[in-house]
Amino acid sequence: MSIAVSESSAKAQKRSIGAVLWDYLTTVDHMKIAHLYIFGGAFFFILGGIEAIIIRIQLLVPENDFVSAGFYNEVITMHGTTMIFLAAMPLLLGLMNAIMPLQIGARDVAFPFLNALGVWLFILGGLLLNLSWVFGGAPDAGWTAYAPLSSTSPGHGVDFYVMGLQLAGAGTLMSGINFLVTIINMRAPGMTYMRMPLFTWTTFITSILILFAFPALTVGLFLLQFDRMFGAAFFDVALGGNTIIWQHLFWIFGHPEVYILILPVFGAFSEIFSTFSKKRIFGYTSMIFATMLIAFLGFMVWAHHMFTVGMGPIANTIFSVATMAIAVPTGIKIFNWLATMWGGSVKLNSAMLWSIGFIPSFTIGGMTGIMVATVAADYQYHDTYFVIAHFHYTIVGGTVMGIFAGLTYWWPKIFGRVLNETLGQITFWTFFVGFHMTFFIQHFLGLMGMPRRYWVFLEDQGLDTGNLISSIGAFLMAVGVIVFIINAIYVWLKGEKAANDPWDGRTLEWTTASPPEHYNWKQTPLIRGLDCLWLEKTEGNGKMIPAHPLKDIHMPNGSILPFIMSLGFFIAGIGFIYQTDNKLWYIALFGGMAIALLTMLVRSVQDDVGHYITKEELKGEAE
Amino acid sequence: MTDNTNTNQLTDYHKQKNKEEMKRNVISFALMIISTIIAFVIVGSGIMDRIFAVFLLFILATIQVAFQFFYFMHMKDKGHALPAVMIVGGTWAAFLTVFGLVAAVWW
Amino acid sequence: MNHDHIFNPKSLPHSPEKATLEGKNKFLGLWFFLGGETVLFASLFGTFIALRNSTAGGPSSEELFGLELVFIMTILLLTSSLTSVYAMYHMKNHDYKKMQLWLGITGLLGISFLGLEIYEFTHYITEYGFTFRSSAFGSAFYTLVGFHGGHVTFGIAWLIVIMIRNARRGLNLYNAPKFNTFSLYWHYIDVVWVFVFTVVYLMGKVG
Numbered sequence: 001m002s003i004a005v006s007e008s009s010a011k012a013q014k015r016s017i018g019a020v021l022w023d024y025l026t027t028v029d030h031m032k033i034a035h036l037y038i039f040g041g042a043f044f045f046i047l048g049g050i051e052a053i054i055i056r057i058q059l060l061v062p063e064n065d066f067v068s069a070g071f072y073n074e075v076i077t078m079h080g081t082t083m084i085f086l087a088a089m090p091l092l093l094g095l096m097n098a099i100m101p102l103q104i105g106a107r108d109v110a111f112p113f114l115n116a117l118g119v120w121l122f123i124l125g126g127l128l129l130n131l132s133w134v135f136g137g138a139p140d141a142g143w144t145a146y147a148p149l150s151s152t153s154p155g156h157g158v159d160f161y162v163m164g165l166q167l168a169g170a171g172t173l174m175s176g177i178n179f180l181v182t183i184i185n186m187r188a189p190g191m192t193y194m195r196m197p198l199f200t201w202t203t204f205i206t207s208i209l210i211l212f213a214f215p216a217l218t219v220g221l222f223l224l225q226f227d228r229m230f231g232a233a234f235f236d237v238a239l240g241g242n243t244i245i246w247q248h249l250f251w252i253f254g255h256p257e258v259y260i261l262i263l264p265v266f267g268a269f270s271e272i273f274s275t276f277s278k279k280r281i282f283g284y285t286s287m288i289f290a291t292m293l294i295a296f297l298g299f300m301v302w303a304h305h306m307f308t309v310g311m312g313p314i315a316n317t318i319f320s321v322a323t324m325a326i327a328v329p330t331g332i333k334i335f336n337w338l339a340t341m342w343g344g345s346v347k348l349n350s351a352m353l354w355s356i357g358f359i360p361s362f363t364i365g366g367m368t369g370i371m372v373a374t375v376a377a378d379y380q381y382h383d384t385y386f387v388i389a390h391f392h393y394t395i396v397g398g399t400v401m402g403i404f405a406g407l408t409y410w411w412p413k414i415f416g417r418v419l420n421e422t423l424g425q426i427t428f429w430t431f432f433v434g435f436h437m438t439f440f441i442q443h444f445l446g447l448m449g450m451p452r453r454y455w456v457f458l459e460d461q462g463l464d465t466g467n468l469i470s471s472i473g474a475f476l477m478a479v480g481v482i483v484f485i486i487n488a489i490y491v492w493l494k495g496e497k498a499a500n501d502p503w504d505g506r507t508l509e510w511t512t513a514s515p516p517e518h519y520n521w522k523q524t525p526l527i528r529g530l531d532c533l534w535l536e537k538t539e540g541n542g543k544m545i546p547a548h549p550l551k552d553i554h555m556p557n558g559s560i561l562p563f564i565m566s567l568g569f570f571i572a573g574i575g576f577i578y579q580t581d582n583k584l585w586y587i588a589l590f591g592g593m594a595i596a597l598l599t600m601l602v603r604s605v606q607d608d609v610g611h612y613i614t615k616e617e618l619k620g621e622a623e
Numbered sequence: 624m625t626d627n628t629n630t631n632q633l634t635d636y637h638k639q640k641n642k643e644e645m646k647r648n649v650i651s652f653a654l655m656i657i658s659t660i661i662a663f664v665i666v667g668s669g670i671m672d673r674i675f676a677v678f679l680l681f682i683l684a685t686i687q688v689a690f691q692f693f694y695f696m697h698m699k700d701k702g703h704a705l706p707a708v709m710i711v712g713g714t715w716a717a718f719l720t721v722f723g724l725v726a727a728v729w730w
Numbered sequence: 731m732n733h734d735h736i737f738n739p740k741s742l743p744h745s746p747e748k749a750t751l752e753g754k755n756k757f758l759g760l761w762f763f764l765g766g767e768t769v770l771f772a773s774l775f776g777t778f779i780a781l782r783n784s785t786a787g788g789p790s791s792e793e794l795f796g797l798e799l800v801f802i803m804t805i806l807l808l809t810s811s812l813t814s815v816y817a818m819y820h821m822k823n824h825d826y827k828k829m830q831l832w833l834g835i836t837g838l839l840g841i842s843f844l845g846l847e848i849y850e851f852t853h854y855i856t857e858y859g860f861t862f863r864s865s866a867f868g869s870a871f872y873t874l875v876g877f878h879g880g881h882v883t884f885g886i887a888w889l890i891v892i893m894i895r896n897a898r899r900g901l902n903l904y905n906a907p908k909f910n911t912f913s914l915y916w917h918y919i920d921v922v923w924v925f926v927f928t929v930v931y932l933m934g935k936v937g
Contacts, residue, residue: 110755173766181758184705185751211709211762212716215770222873223777232862232869233786234777240784240866245777248723252773299716303727311727604891609733609904631743633824645819652812659808663801666932676936684928688921695815695917702748706761713765717772724776 026558028112029518030097034414036119037094038407042485044086044126049481051079056438056471062459072455073140074157078130080143081161084261085168086126088395091403092264093122093175096203098414100179102509103200105188105527107520110181112556113603114174120566121171128573129164132157142453144254147235147246151227156577162225163573167566169214169221176210179203188508189547190527197507197531198281201288202267205295206260212299213256220249229580244309251302259298261395263291265402266333269355272409273337275505276352277344280531283336290329297326307378316375323373327366334363350424354405357432361397365390368443383453386446392439404428404484411488412498412514420495423487427480434476441466441473506534511544519553522546522618553613561599568595651694658683736903742824747910749903756907757914764918771922774877775929778870782934786865789858791934800931803846804923807882810839811920814913821909826901829909833893836916840886847879871930878926881919888912 015023024032054075058066067075101109109115132138139161141150150158183204187196196204224246226232233239235246274281281287303311303319337359346352368390372378381387404427412418445466450457457463501510510533512520523546529535536544575589662683665676693699698707736750743749748757782791817832851872854860862872889912896905 111759177759177762177766180762181755184758185754208712211766212713212769215766216720216773219770219773219777226862226869226873230862232873233784233864233866234781234869236866239786239864240781241869242780242784242866244727245724245780248727249720249773249777252720252723299719303723315727601891604888605895607737607904609736612732631745631749632741633744633822637744638823641819641822645816648812648815648819652808652815655808656805659801659804662928662932663797666935667797673936677933680928680932680936684924687924691811691917691921691924695811695920696914705758709762709765710768713768716769720769720772721776721779724773725779 023558025563026560028108028116028556028558028562030101030108030112030115031414031515031518033115033119034094034098036123037090037097038414040119040123040126041087041090041094044082044130045088045091046481046485047130048079048082048087049478051075051082053474053478055079056474058455059457059467060471061468062461062464063456067455069455070137070140073142073453074133074138076453077140077142077145077157077161078133078138081129081139081165082126084143084257084395085165086122086129088261088399088403089168089172090122090126091407092206092261092399093118093172095268095403095406095410096179096199096206096264097175099410099509100200100203101182101186102413102512102516102520103197103507104183104186104191105508105521105525106182106186107524107553108556109178110186111174111178113559113562113608114178116559116562117565118171118174118178120563121174121569122168124566124570125164125167125169125171128167128570129160131574132160132164135160144250145224145246146250147224147227147243148237150246151224151235151243158224159228159577162221162228163576166218166221166225167569167573169217170569172210173214173218176207176214179207180211183207188524188527191532194285195527195530195532197267198270198284198287199264199267202263202270202291205291206263209256209260209263209295209298213253213260216249217253217257220246220253223249225576229576244306247306247309248302251305252299254305255302256295256298258391258395259294261399262402263294265358265399265406266291268402268406268409269337269358270340271507272351272355272405273340274531275409275503276347276349276355277341278347278504279340279344280506280534281336282339282342283332284530286332287336290332293329294326297322297329301326304373304378307375308382313375320373320375324370327370330366334359349421350419350428351405351409353425353428354401354408357428358397358401358405361393361401361432361435365393365395365397368393381446383451384446385442385450385452388452389439389442389446392442396435396439404431409503410509412502413509413512414515415488415492416498416515417491417495418498418502419487420491423483423490427484427487429480430476430483431480434473434478434480437473437476438470439473441470445470501533506531508532508544517621519555519613522553522621523548523550550615550618552615553618554610555613556610557608559603559608561603565596565599565603568592568597568599572596648694651690655687655690658687733904737899739903742901742903742906745822746824746901746903746906747821748907750907753903753907753910756911760911760914764914767918767922771874771877771925774870774874775925778874778930781866781870784866784870786867788865788868789860790867791930792937794854794858794860795931795934797931797935799846799850800927803843803850804927806839806843806846807920807923810836810843811917813839814916818910818913821901821906824901829901830893830897833889833909837886837889837893840882840889840916844879844882844886847875847882851876875926875930878919878922881922885912885916885919888915 024036027033054067055072058064058072097109097115101107135156137155137157139145139153139157141153141158141161145158145161183196183200223232223234227235233241235241235243237243270281270287301319301323303315304323307316368386372381372387372390408419408424445463448462450463457467498514500512500514502514503510508525508527511525525532525544526547528545533544536542569592572589572592575585575587575592578585579589662680665671665679671679692710697703698710747753813832813836817829817836820828820832860868862869892905892908892912896908899905
């Protein structure tokens with residue numbers, strides 16, 4: 001458990017476990033909420049990783065029986081669902097929550113209470129989804145849950161999928177709105193839009209994507225829930241339903257979702273390349289424009305996941321061309337990163353290694369993306385390991401490497417320690433080699449015809465060696481992840497407290513303490529240009545100029561209500577799942593909803609306007 | 624003699640502006656009611672051909688929604704650029720969604 | 731420093747709902763939320779349009795819908811939108827009592843709308859056997875119109891809470907943004923209804 005030095009007193013306080021627990025249960029502070037997202041995301045990343053190892057052990061040799069076919073379906077479903085919704089998204093939300101307010105000079109986000117609600121909905125939603133393992137079986141219809149398999153799959157597995165994702169998804173939507181309003185309304189004086197760091201820009205654009213993509217998933221999940229739990233006929237062909245509706249709704253969400261996964265790490269990479277080349281990012285304006293274009297186009301390509309469904313050649317072609325168009329702004333970004341390094345004073349530490357490793361990895365993923373975007377060719381690739389190779393190259397080569405890079409870079413700011421560089425390099429190299437071992441070979445497995453989601457492959461089909469190598473690579477990746485965790489624990493216990501600015505940074509977050517006081521700055525800084533800290537270092541005295549004299553700081557109060565509200569929805573979720581078995585479960589359903597609604601009422605009726613930290617208290621504190 | 628309108632206090636100038644705005648809102652409301660009545664009459668009387676009726680109904684709905692957004696919700700006023708962008712963005716995503724579901728589902 | 735200037739301001743500015751950072755944040759936050767709701771309702775509309783002819787041998791929209799009832803419901807909701815505009819007009823003129831009056835009328839009109847809708851649904855279920863489960867068209871109809879009705883219900887509950895809570899306080903910089911936020915939400919519900927009556931009922935009758 002992280003014990004952040006966050007009280008107003010300059011003296012470090014020794015607090016009991018109970019006090020720390022209560023602090024985190026009631027916090028509305030963006031940095032502590034980021035801790036919760038990162039711990040939660042890391043926990044689920046490990047779960048998803050174990051699921052991956054189980055898959056690769058099952059596929060180590062032909063016709064293996066390490067797990068049963070039914071269990072294998074549950075494992076692949078949970079691996080995908082957990083990794084995307086419960087690992088990657090929260091880790092990214094954690095980074096955005098921790099760093100974006102610091103980069104724009106804000107003391108917190110626009111809606112701190114809503115921020116807390118978001119993280120608890122994520123945690124309880126993830127918990128709900130994973131409870132399925134012990135309550136009758138996990139969902140087994142794939143992470144994409146296509147109807148009618150998902151609408152008719154027996155048992156409660158898919159019900160857990162629906163309710164877990166509704167909860168977690170609601171939390172994400174709240175965060176999206178929160179980040180947008182924060183960036184628009186709460187920038188420090190002098191921080192114009194065109195002086196915002198690129199990580200803030202990508203947070204902004206990602207939040208717009210979240211706002212418009214998640215409602216489609218919400219509706220899709222409701223329709224699935226209604227069909228499964230209440231006898232509706234959306235996907236029941238006998239009563240006039242249509243199963244393709246699910247696919248459209250899912251992918252109208254699903255495609256923007258993968259851009260939600262990649263844009264924040266694009267922002268993080270921009271910061272890292274710039275800082276460790278000691279050079280301003282090349283083509284700042286074109287980076288922003290390219291990101292906007294990727295986001296815009298990202299909404300218009302969803303049916304490229306459905307080329308083989310039978311939409312016809314004209315529709316397929318339109319989506320195909322739109323998909324290929326996204327390569328252009330992405331390519332602009334790749335070249336801009338390379339140009340940033342060119343002529344710079346490059347420092348090859350672990351954060352930079354992750355970034356440099358990302359460039360060829362993600363580019364390969366993008367290249368195979370163009371291949372699968374070609375409709376006629378996709379009829380061969382679809383549902384083979386070629387597609388699995390493609391999306392792991394983009395998601396692992398892009399998002400996961402970006403998360404490692406961003407965590408390494410911002411670890412000092414978030415947790416007050418610098419990660420050990422040697423262990424960091426070991427992590428990188430084992431993971432990087434393992435990653436390519438696992439997934440490069442899968443391109444060829446796919447081209448040789450190995451279908452995806454099959455629990456066994458047959459011998460004498462030429463697939464044995466490839467699968468063996470792929471599985472060994474997975475073990476190497478696991479080693480890398482374990483080393484990272486050891487690194488984190490080691491520096492927490494043994495490392496020194498980090499300096500404000502361990503990397504000689506260029507942006508505003510490096511002007512606060514590591515980690516910052518809960519009010520971030522005593523006085524809001526004045527921003528005088530892009531890379532505002534670097535400007536002060538080169539043209540000023542190395543410190544930010546305050547934008548106003550010392551005055552009282554208005555901060556929000558903590559509250560247990562977000563946790564209770566999420567708990568209410570969690571209980572209602574269980575009620576929804578089991579009411580088909582026994583009417584008594586309606587008590588949980590209505591009881592849980594009542595708890596949630598009552599909490600909303602209490603919040604509405606309470607006059608919680610926060611508190612002030614007086615300037616006398618501030619004067620008393622160390623700088 | 625002109626008022627100092629640079630204050631954020633409620634002056635006669637603001638009161639006058641509020642009154643004018645309210646008048647515009649009432650006119651908008653009347654137009655909305657009329658367009659509703661026209662829509663219902665078109666369908667109820669069965670006068671028009673199906674294709675034309677659907678087309679006209681859609682236009683009437685759009686006009687009414689525009690009144691709601693721009694007048695009742697002040698989207699035409701200063702300080703509403705970002706809300707307008709969000710609604711336009713949302714409408715674009717909405718259009719894609721509806722188009723995809725309607726056109727492609729029964730293809 | 732305390733919060734007295736929010737609860738008991740010496741004089742109210744001309745746009746009290748946007749005078750504080752909290753007010754500005756709530757304003758933007760709700761508009762963005764409405765952008766997301768646009769996509770939510772679009773998904774429901776798309777699903778409905780795709781399934782509107784999937785009657786599974788049951789009644790179709792031409793047989794089911796009565797335009798008179800829908801017309802009355804529309805007038806009620808549209809008028810409630812106007813009354814909420816009146817309420818905000820009075821709020822901007824710092825006339826708290828008149829604001830409360832017009833908000834109350836808004837709520838009553840909303841409740842009448844809901845009452846008629848419940849009557850309508852009951853009528854379909856008992857007279858025609860047209861239920862949520864009887865066909866894909868039924869599922870889509872009740873989900874789309876029901877979600878809208880659910881939003882109206884939530885809105886009325888919200889209105890009742892803020893009106894009762896702030897009944898004796900007078901207008902201040904703390905509750906002004908709350909009333910404004912509600913009012914924007916209420917207008918949006920009317921926007922959605924315009925599309926509902928057009929796409930579901932009118933186009934349903936046209937065939």
